[in-house]
Amino acid sequence: MNKTWWKEGVVYQIYPRSFKDSNGDGIGDIRGVIEKLDYLKELGINIVWLNPVYKSPNDDNGYDISDYRDIMNEFGNMTDFEELLNEMHKRDIKLVMDLVVNHSSDEHKWFIESRQSKDNPYRDYYIWRKGKDGNAPNNWGSFFSGSVWQYDEKTDEYFLHLFSKKQPDLNWENEKVREEVYNLMKFWFDKGIDGFRMDVINLISKVPGLPDGEKGEGQLYGNGFPLTANGPRVHEYLQEMNKEVLSKYDIMTVGETPGVTPETAALYVGEDRNELNMVFQFEHMDVGTGTTKWDIRPWKLTDFKAIMSKWQEELNGKGWNSLYLNNHDQPRPVSRFGNDKEYRVESAKMLGTMLHMMQGTPYVYQGEELGMTNVSFGMEDYKDLEIINAYNELVKGGFMNEQRFMEGVHLRGRDNARTPMQWNDCANAGFTTGTPWIRVNPNYVDINVEKALKDKNSVFYYYQKLIKLRKENPIIVYGDYEEILRDSESIFSYVRTLGSEKLLVILNFYEPEVEFILPENIKYSSKELLISNYAVDEQEEIKNIKLKPYEARVYRLK
Structure with a gap:
């Protein structure tokens, strides 16, 4: 690595x-x-x-x-x-x-021009479509409620906005749009900035034809997300961006990528892929979510741990996590x-x-x-x-x-x-x-x-x-990760390993006191307490610990 x-x-x-x-x-x-x-x-x-x-x-x-x-x-x-x-x-x-750069403001000069006429040179900077049967071109719902389509009387067509109607989506299929984006990136890199966090960057390639999304019971709109996230040309665009801009500077990139799995994330961040350095995934943030983010459901610690551990284990050696x-x-x-x-x-x-x-x-x-x-x-x-x-x-x-x-x-x-x-x-x-x-x-x-x-x-x-x-401690950055006590609904514990060095992380996730029992396969001859959120007797034996409410300890084992 x-x-x-x-x-x-x-x-x-x-x-x-x-x-x-x-x-x-x-x-x-x-x-x-x-x-x-x-x-x-x-x-x-x-x-x-x-x-x-x-x-x-x-x-x-x-x-x-x-x-x-x-x-x-x-x-x-x-x-x-x-x-x-x-x-x-x-x-x-x-x-x-x-x-x-998935979208601009509707007050950007490109969009002001784009809506003037169908043959305006900037028309194709955005995604315009004719209506269908007197309605919007498809049934997709916006991230911010309502339809993704806004009717524009001047040219009798609709423009696409996955977010607010004041945030029209840029048309990445247009090579001129991509050139404009690469030039504005160079403008900031040449000023000396050190990287970009790329907003919803995995939404820039939409499925051709923009077909209707599936509609669930009680839903006003169809789900367009699977037809916009991780689209057919997204990796082509990001590799082009890397070749034209990113590879020329010593910078950091992180892509906001809703809807990725460790497998699809590896395509964005694989060190041989020449795309991005890391991505933000949302799986752990969606724990306890019902039909919408406002519909709160109970969740178990084992659910949360499984998500956190999955990303640690499955991206290890293939790409880099954002924490x-x-x-x-x-x-x-x-x-x-x-x-x-x-x-x-x-x-x-x-x-x-x-x-x-x-x-x-x-x-x-x-x-x-x-x-x-x-x-x-x-x-x-x-x-x-x-x-x-x-x-x-x-x-x-x-x-x-x-x-x-x-x-x-x-x-x-x-x-x-x-x-x-x-x-x-x-x-x-x-x-x-x-x-x-x-x-x-x-x-x-x-x-x-x-x-x-x-x-x-x-x-x-x-x-x-x-x-x-x-x-x-390079082990905290680069060490391998292994979860222990996976079935516990109270304790989140894991081991980090780099060469002969080991770290043991012990966390009580809740208020009730709970007993931590060290698995027998974790051997050590000496231990050093690196950090804890309660006063701890450093001589205390760690094979069996009574953890206080929300207690956290990290030990170096040798």
Whole structure:
């Protein structure tokens, strides 16, 4: 397996709108990020993934781009961006940008031209179709509710948008579109950025003919996902992108790829495939999901462990894993997988241990290192298009009980991750001197950076230690993975092996105390405790341990 900087790094994800506001307008910005670079350096971060800061009308929080070569006014300007890049590099922090090229904004000059006439040179930059029997060209449903088709009166045709109607899909079959994308990538690489996180990149190739999707009982729309994800030409496009752009720079790439399995992921990330370095898969994030993400179902630890272990084992030696439990689209892990009340600190540390001790590149989402939690807003305080559209379609449409829907939003909604970063216990958590664009989580008085930095037992210092251990121990990065005690519904435990070295990771996933019994086939002559979230007697025998609520321990065995 090749050794590279992006395998050995730890990524910190910044959602700039909610990170730090420098000018009091209530919206985080680039200068706010610059102010906090020393904080990231102290944590030990050496790669930052910055969510989109490009020009955008902000229909979907910057994922609808109207100019790929300019900065959104709310965030600053190109001079600010260049200063940010320079200040990061001074601190040995690499910068990974978001690449959003499955779709653009409907306010991008390409689309403005495209909708002018059927013979406009930009017409074929997007996917236009005639209606069928007085209806949309097919029955696909959008990720953001409603149809994927928007009728445009001017030319009496429909354009395709897998997401919002203000996010028309680009037509990757058009060679000129691909050239435009490769040129804009070179523009940013030539500025000195260090990589791209590629938004829904496995959706860029649609099945020819765009046939109807299957329709389940009670579904308004057909399921177009199998006809858009991992499409027939996606690998051809990514190999072309690699040849034309990626191979010419020492950079990191991670593709967001909903609907992949370890087998299909290996096609994107195989070291001999010349496509991407790693992908984000969603299987573990879908645990406990019913017919929609708002339909919450019970799940068992064995289900979750099986998914995590499958990705560790089946991608080992074939490709590289991204390790994450939350991001700007996913709720806070301590609220979803831990206990964000009585055992918030312990369970946040336990979940961090689980992730950072696995093979792959770990991603820390802003505030995760503090143990920030979900919020329980009423509908009037949510800003996310996905939540608002789903409420209108499911609750107002009579398909889902409001209380059940809100329980789903409080557990799974994207705005859980988008409340402002909690810097201190002053007004608005020190995020802004103005009115924040979205409400601050009321618990900022107790959970904030200032408080965490004064408490040697805080989640922050625990994450700092996890990151330091990773830098100092190649086994954490490159070691093989083997799960033990697979049938336990309380304990998640695994062994990492590199040469003659072994690490033993022991995690109690729940509140009740539980007995850990070391399998007899794991032999050792000495042990060293590397990290734990409770005080532990280092002389304690590990063959039989009574684990406290959400306890985590990592031992080096010899």
